Amino acid sequence: MTKPFFHKCEIPIASYNLGLTLNSGQAFRWEEVLYEDGIAWEGAIGSRWTRVYQRDVSLCIESVCHPGNWGWARDYFHTKLDYNSILASFPNDAFMQESLDSCQGLRLLNQDPWETLASFILSSNKQISHIRQMIKAICFNFGTQLEGVGGRYGFPSPEILSEKSESQLRNLKLGYRAPYLLAASRAIASGSLNLSSLYSMTSSDARDQLMQLPGVGPKVADCVLLFGFGKYDVFPIDTWIKRVLIEQYGISAPHSMKNMQVFAEQHFGVNRGYAQQFLFQWGRTK
């Protein structure tokens, strides 16, 4: 039984579909719970165990530990974003508009770069439900217990994971991804890769840096930049997006990454990563 969430913050904000956002394949640790005759989600933001839900036109956030000025929450949920300006930059084609209509209030979160990198290394050739399972196992086995709650664990730091063996990770059913995750944790723990330095780099340069890691190709790198660094000028192409581009946008062979990347940059513009989240969500659920 968890202790009460003592601290509460209410952020008035329109056009925010929290449930859709938390279940759109960008974050993997939020759990839906019943709360006050409604739905809420519980999960960790950094080392804070958090509950979040919507009432009227407000985002309600509750924290077990001392919240300070709640800047960490505003940042994670990106409540200061000029959402309408982003949407206004999208193209006016039929499938884009259909996606916008069907996924109203879908947002991108600002997640921790390391957790995002680790999560998307694990995501390769995996269904979202199993990505969640792998991450849950990693947190339960190697994460540190969070303040003020029992049985809740943070995502383990690179330093912690770098001390583990490949077989320890394979025991968590990571499969061939185990050595990839281990290599990434060791690159960061040793200082050979400094994630913070990617913030000030161009997306192209940051992408090249991430792709130095084994198990990090163009798609994983783009997801990390989009979800963990707020770089919207990248366009992750997974199996669903590939289908959308071919079936909805008439991309013809050769279906090479370069061919599709060029189209995405031309057609979806500077915020193509944000647009991509709508295309992905609608493409895989319709």
Place this chain on the structure above:
DNA sequence: ATCCAGGACAAGT
């Protein structure tokens, strides 16, 4: 059972 999953990588055309 068989195929596929928010892919990456090496090997083969």
Place this chain on the structure above:
DNA sequence: ACTTGTCATGGA
């Protein structure tokens, strides 16, 4: 430059 086979594992 582009395509194919392989890699663990679980869900549909």
